[in-house]
Amino acid sequence: MNYYRTSLLTLILCLSLFTAIAQNTDELMFKPLFNGKDLSGWVDVNTSPDTWKVEDGILVCSGNPIGVMRSDRQYENFILEIEWRHMEAGGNSGVFVWSEGTPFKDNPLTKAIEVQMLELAWAEQHNQTDAYVHGELFPTMGMTAIPDNPRGIRSKSLEKRCKGKGEWNKYVVVCVDGTVKLSVNGKFVNGLRASERKKGYICLEAEGSEIHFRNIRLLELPPGITSEAQTAPLVD
Template sequence: MNMSVGSARLVACGMMLACAAIVTAADEEKFTPLFNGKDLTGWKIVNVAPDTFTVKDGIIVSTGKPTGTIRTDRMYENFILELEWRHLKAGGNAGVFVWGDPLTAVGTPFSRGIEVQVLDGRETESYTSHGDVFSIWGASMKPDRPHPKGSQRCLPSEKRCKPSPEWNHYRVVCNDGIIKLHVNGKEVSGGTECNPRKGYICLESEGSECHFRNIQIRELPSTNAPPSATANAAQGFVPLLADPELSAWRKVEGNEGHWKWNDGRLDYDGKSEAKTPYDQHLWTKQEFGDFELVVDWRLPNKPQKKEWPLVLPSGEDAVDENGKPKLVAVDDAGNSGILMRGYEHAQANICCRPVGSGEITEFRTNKKYSAEVRAGVTPKKRADKPNGQWNRFIITMQGDRVSVVLNGELIIDKAQLPDVPQRGPIGLQHHGEAMQFGNIFVREL
């Protein structure tokens, strides 16, 4: 059959289009939904209220309050993530995190990871509303273009985001520590040498209503991220501080207005008016037996010079040649503690004393306990951060043994608490001084 040159070209173009359609269809088949359009199956709350993220008409709706995230129920390493988003309020803020940790970083409502900014109508020399990509809270990334102020943040090459309340499309390609963001069909930003490069995907709530839909993922072959480039694994922690109603905590007359919610943080003024000293503490509604507790804290008070005894590793107070306690002057900003199983004596102390926070004072100073018990509840070292900075306790209670990690340092190792009850609530101590707590998570063992 004879065919003109023009006809041949038309046939060739038709075949190319047909092949492209086949490739596109095959490519789409490799994507799987991360959101089923009906509920939040496959997602876990990190540190927000149960109603912060909900589903309506095939859309994940974030109220923006409190500030925090939800995450996927498993890690992802190399993948292509696609989603659509819109803000309902001009100037709204949110985000998508990739390669994130399952728990928040110390003193912040956000996890370590790489953030893909979801922002509307704000632009400065340092950030934009058109697809910034940057490392947060201990993660690292080399931006594709140097940032004007030297930060690990890639500003987009052009402005492609549509303003509120229009929908925008993101395609996030993550492979072997390299991230590229496509905004509404074109690559605009990215980075290399990301660490971590394997972790959880998170949706962020930050102040105002934001919608997400059509979230899907295509996994790519692994490049075997080592443990040093992998996010921490989820261990089943649940938040105890996630809503303004403080729903995980007992309500006692006289505590109202003193233990105050502050967008994911708990501020205490030290002035509870509850009728009994026990009720002046803030106690969980739930009782716990064996548990692991994560709690961030800081002392916000202006330090004052005070003298406190120097404590020996044995738990005994050091004395001078005259047998008198050796005193050390410190900048004292207050006192509080974490109470275990409803027992006020089982308290991991928060203080500025030379012995350091984490000491279980009532057991260390009580002569009825053995030398082994008293030495065991004495911190191995002082691991507190400077006054005004956030600290993190990780407290593990199993049977009558307790371990305390402070700011990554094991300071109490399986110390025995002979009289501790088998079960009871967890408490935040009233000590008559202002305190701040944040990021409280617990898991039962």
């Protein structure tokens, strides 16, 4: 039953995207969120001036202190493409979508949907089962959503498709009307739906280890029917 429901949601999502593209051919295009030169378009929330820097067109994150950097505006429906590579075995990081763009109470991270980026050695280093892999999707800080492939409140990737330390990976994250679908290196392997929030900031995460990002770009899609309660508060 869950398989057919997920397949139907995917079909509806694809039809919505094709309709939007057909109706807005001249307006819809991918635009860079990172220009490869500086941090224009991004706001350091709670890290440090040394956490983020640009080297040879690559966004380098030292991982410390733990915290986030957010987009300078909110996004609702979109397709995000992002390439990343961990530089340390067992590295941990991620990108947050529909985020509040601020730390949550005493936690340095933010209320959002997290798209996790784990280096392959993380599970072994932390004595986790083989089922705990990169590309998990989950709501953070009390936010709610329904996982396609449940592991508690999280949704786990159905295939291991990431490359290890020092190698580039590509995520395509489709976010439409409370549904998130994740492609890892060319194949959709995970999803969740019914997100409590459907509009908010995009955040990159520093979580203790060096990670590099490049080719971050976004195709913004037409908005849906999103209430004030489903929209993250604006950050001054």
